Amino acid sequence: MNPFLAIVRRDVRLAFRQGTDTLMTLAFFVIAVVLFPLGVGPEPNVLARIGGGVVWVAALLASMLALERLFQTDYEDGGLELLALAPMPLQIVVLAKVLAHWLATGLPLAVAAPVLGLLMNTPPDVFPVLVAALLLGTPTLSLIGAIGAGLILGARRGGVLLALLVLPLFIPVLVFGVSAVEMAAQGLSPKASLLILGAMALAALALGPWAAAAAVRQALE
Amino acid sequence: MKRLDWFANPARFLRLARAVQPWATGIALTAAAAGLYLGLFASPPDYQQGESVRIMYVHVPAAWMALFCYTALAVASAVALIWKHPLADLAARATAPVGAAFTFLALLTGSLWGKPMWGTWWVWDARLTSVLVLLFLYLGYIALNGAFDDPARGAKASAVLALVGFVNVPIVKFSVDWWNTLHQPASVLRAGGPAIHESMFAPLLLMALAFKAYFVWVLLIRIRAEIAAGKIRAARLRASGDAAP
Numbered sequence: 001m002n003p004f005l006a007i008v009r010r011d012v013r014l015a016f017r018q019g020t021d022t023l024m025t026l027a028f029f030v031i032a033v034v035l036f037p038l039g040v041g042p043e044p045n046v047l048a049r050i051g052g053g054v055v056w057v058a059a060l061l062a063s064m065l066a067l068e069r070l071f072q073t074d075y076e077d078g079g080l081e082l083l084a085l086a087p088m089p090l091q092i093v094v095l096a097k098v099l100a101h102w103l104a105t106g107l108p109l110a111v112a113a114p115v116l117g118l119l120m121n122t123p124p125d126v127f128p129v130l131v132a133a134l135l136l137g138t139p140t141l142s143l144i145g146a147i148g149a150g151l152i153l154g155a156r157r158g159g160v161l162l163a164l165l166v167l168p169l170f171i172p173v174l175v176f177g178v179s180a181v182e183m184a185a186q187g188l189s190p191k192a193s194l195l196i197l198g199a200m201a202l203a204a205l206a207l208g209p210w211a212a213a214a215a216v217r218q219a220l221e
Numbered sequence: 222m223k224r225l226d227w228f229a230n231p232a233r234f235l236r237l238a239r240a241v242q243p244w245a246t247g248i249a250l251t252a253a254a255a256g257l258y259l260g261l262f263a264s265p266p267d268y269q270q271g272e273s274v275r276i277m278y279v280h281v282p283a284a285w286m287a288l289f290c291y292t293a294l295a296v297a298s299a300v301a302l303i304w305k306h307p308l309a310d311l312a313a314r315a316t317a318p319v320g321a322a323f324t325f326l327a328l329l330t331g332s333l334w335g336k337p338m339w340g341t342w343w344v345w346d347a348r349l350t351s352v353l354v355l356l357f358l359y360l361g362y363i364a365l366n367g368a369f370d371d372p373a374r375g376a377k378a379s380a381v382l383a384l385v386g387f388v389n390v391p392i393v394k395f396s397v398d399w400w401n402t403l404h405q406p407a408s409v410l411r412a413g414g415p416a417i418h419e420s421m422f423a424p425l426l427l428m429a430l431a432f433k434a435y436f437v438w439v440l441l442i443r444i445r446a447e448i449a450a451g452k453i454r455a456a457r458l459r460a461s462g463d464a465a466p
Binding site for chain 1: 365384
């Protein structure tokens with residue numbers, strides 16, 4: 001079998017069989033969003049106004065939860081060194097693990113977003129744009145997050161550190177993701193924001209694996 | 222690369238640092254004294270902003286230094302990663318806290334200036350947000366650098382982070398041109414020459430010179446301290462090795 005697909009399949013299987021990554025990510029996503037109506041009050045107009053942003057912020061934090069374990073378990077049991085020694089370039093290995101991470105967290109988040117949109121009183125005609133923006137934005141989050149996940153291997157208090165490292169870099173995705181939803185909610189075309197989200201995903205796809213591979217390699221030396 | 226190798230000898234670097242440091246100290250103190258006098262007393266108040274324009278003489282040089290320090294940090298990190306230059310790691314680690322302090326100073330003075338001019342301490346426009354991200358990148362760098370038991374691991378990991386974070390530097394610089402912001406666009410480094418009268422330009426340049434010399438001054442002290450700390454660490458290891466063979 002193609003080694004790239006083998007890594008993707010193995011990681012996705014691990015994520016689903018252990019059940020924690022996908023379920024915990026989704027549970028966190030739902031709970032984080034539910035806190036907002038309780039925190040700011042259940043006024044429907046207020047919720048409709050902030051809904052898109054709240055869903056995006058919660059998705060961003062949720063996609064970060066499983067990042068810490070992206071390379072950690074393989075690093076601890078020595079599997080990562082074998083993957084680094086494999087004939088396949090480390091960049092491609094990283095890309096396969098990122099793809100698996102996205103399939104296990106980013107994709108379920110985007111699929112679940114309309115349900116949370118309902119809770120936040122977001123107008124239903126905005127849902128396609130919300131899902132499209134999340135589908136374009138979450139791969140960028142996984143790619144940037146992989147860099148942070150590689151850097152914290154072997155660090156003290158890696159999880160907190162990871163948040164400090166990657167959240168500032170997530171900000172552009174959040175800004176344009178929310179702006180796409182806001183545009184659609186105002187009846188304007190969200191095309192410009194969606195195009196920028198797509199451009200950021202392509203740039204992260206081209207550059208992210210290199211940086212993440214460099215991060216993983218310095219941890220293995 | 223010959224020239225960079227030449228600096229790789231810490232003893233040679235220390236000799237050079239000892240020769241440069243008094244000059245940096247002198248320039249920093251003199252330029253700051255002259256700049257502050259010209260800026261606070263000898264320059265005219267702005268026809269629109271009144272006396273509060275004098276915040277500019279601290280705010281603008283601090284913001285320049287915030288970007289300059291991050292660029293220096295990224296260059297030192299690249300040199301450390303590519304050529305494994307021993308002093309580049311120390312220079313990068315020594316630059317980060319100074320850069321973070323300049324960034325914080327730029328944000329703080331900008332906020333103090335924004336209150337009388339814009340009527341608000343803070344707005345979420347592109348320039349302010351990207352500078353805030355710059356501060357977070359500095360803090361992330363410092364945290365990652367200190368997060369490992371082995372200092373060499375911390376140096377390498379944070380060097381990768383410094384290079385990744387460099388994407389933010391052009392965003393900070395051009396944020397005022399790419400987006401409509403409340404923050405004014407560049408008025409010194411622009412096509413057609415500085416859009417600022419020389420009575421205000423002179424103290425601004427003097428303050429910029431003072432900040433840069435101050436940076437060199439503090440950087441040399443910090444690198445010398447790092448080299449001394451490395452020597453102490455090595456001596457301790459040797460001593461414990463002798464005690465328990």
